[in-house]
Amino acid sequence: MQISREQMLRAYRQMVTIREFEERIHVDIQRGGIAGFTHLYAGQEAVAVGVCEHLTDTDTIISTHRGHGHCIAKGCDVIGMMKEIYGRQDGLCKGKGGSMHIADLDRGMLGANGIVGGGPPIAVGAAISAKVLKTGGVAVSFSGDGASNQGTVFEAMNMAVVLKVPKIFVFENNGYSEHTGFSYAVGSKDIVRRTEGFGMPVFKADGYDFFSVYEAMRQATELSRQGGGPCAIYAECTRFFGHFEGDPQLYRAKDEVARLRAENDSLKIFRQRVTEANLLPGGDLDQVEGEVRDLIDRAVREAVAAPAPTAADVLTDVYISY
């Protein structure tokens, strides 16, 4: 696999940023600073980063309700994101959207999305744009195991194949849709074969291993960028927190998260891989971690201090002109 030292360090920085961002929000929510529904991505970092490290601002992604990781991986400003989650006037979406609706169109980030299954059809449209406008870009949708059962996702897969557009479906199977297990809700228990049934290749990846996702996405982009039509990536992974902040997680075995944190932590796995193979010295990784912690501290400090939106702001941005 070809990946430079700089790329590896960058990927690690992105993964650590997602982790620190989420761990910090988990704590801050209990202090009452953050309103609304918040779904944390911690545990799944290798997928977002392994996918997005192959993308540029010309490529588009669309995310889910669990969107922070995808946003960070696609290059959204972390301080702007934190401000948005705190509902601030200078947040990335001016406090109008919050955690579930963070978007940055300049970065090709078409939004987190509160409607499960809302994203993939939109990404088909982005792929049509890429094809018609000859941007050379690909459009990527992220969907969970739960979303994979939504009719809109089936429609998107079929239409992408029919239209042969540069569209990559990323399925992140974290084992649950809310309180319901994957093995119950996905009838065939096999998202890969179901996706292949639509007529596209699926690249399987280990969702805990950045390098595995990175390699799968390399193959996927190679195919889709060269006019080979849509394809998919399938990765099994886990979320370290509940479905939403406040979820008592009664559906989960008591020791499940502790075990996964010990054995299936994508950050630890990354560190082990690169230090054992002498690809990167541990000190470099330590330094990244320190810098990221400082960044997250600063993001929270600035978010807390940032001005709140005003009543007049309610009325803006409904239309461009009216």
Added chain:
Amino acid sequence: MPKISMRQAINDALHLEMERDPRVIVLGEDVSGGAGGTSGEREAAGGVFGLTKGLLPRFGEDRVIDTPISESCIVGAANGAALTGLRPVAEIMFADFVGVCMDQLLNQAAKFRYMFGGKARTPLVIRMTCGGGMNAAAQHSQTIYPILTSIPGLKVVIPSNAYDAKGLLLTAIRDDDPVIFFEHKSLYMDECEVPDGDYTIPFGEAAMVREGEHVTVVALARMVPLAIGVVDKLAAEGITCDLIDPRTTSPLDEESILESVRATGRLVVVDESPPRCSVAADIAAMAAEKAFHHLKAPIIQVTAPHTPVPFARELEAAYLPSPEKIEAAIRKVLSGR
């Protein structure tokens, strides 16, 4: 009489009716939860707001159905089951997700009876959580009931308290037409006195929440408790209002509203939906058309603005009708000629 929450009242009604009528089934996402989980706890949720708790252990998996995330098929399957002998109570977790399954409501459930020349019977209830107040932002806070109220063939129920919720839900499940049952998420924990046993509240019969002389106030859902606060406060000043909660918007108890407006000559309608083509506009138009000569002042509508529901605390607070806005409207309609 015991005081219980609206959540408990709805849960009680579901238990009562499933016990009474074996044709009643419940289906939706995470209505019990826990299937395929690793803890072995089969009822790990009982609905994301706990509305369906206890149904699975009591009535079993055939009648309490956890579905995949597939709103079109949840409502479609409820339609089909209703046409063929069951009395399904489907849950759409958030009313906003009606966007995903609109065809099954708009073109299927609402139309069978009419299109099939009166031969179909679709005894179906679709429960959904609606409304703001939880900073849940644009895709999890809408009211939606104006859209569904406008569809001939659907009945629409919007309770504002635990007592009404229980009686109206029992009526809804026993009704032979498709009924959309809205539960305002900010009312779930509000308590009032609710009888233990079975009772029903007819559709199309408004509740006269307060009686007065000077102004008619019509309010829906969470706006009812807000309006009660304002009306009681103004009563201490000698300004008295009829406060009317229509409880169902389809059918709508026009006569109760008109009778009050004819007596007071002044009307304020309060709803948290955006103003265009809304229930508030509908009621205002009805009063203007049918009680025009009794009106002493222009009708005032207190609604949300024509915008999506914003996220930030300050924005949502400014978006939603508040007691201050309701009070200002009542004072204005009194001063208006």
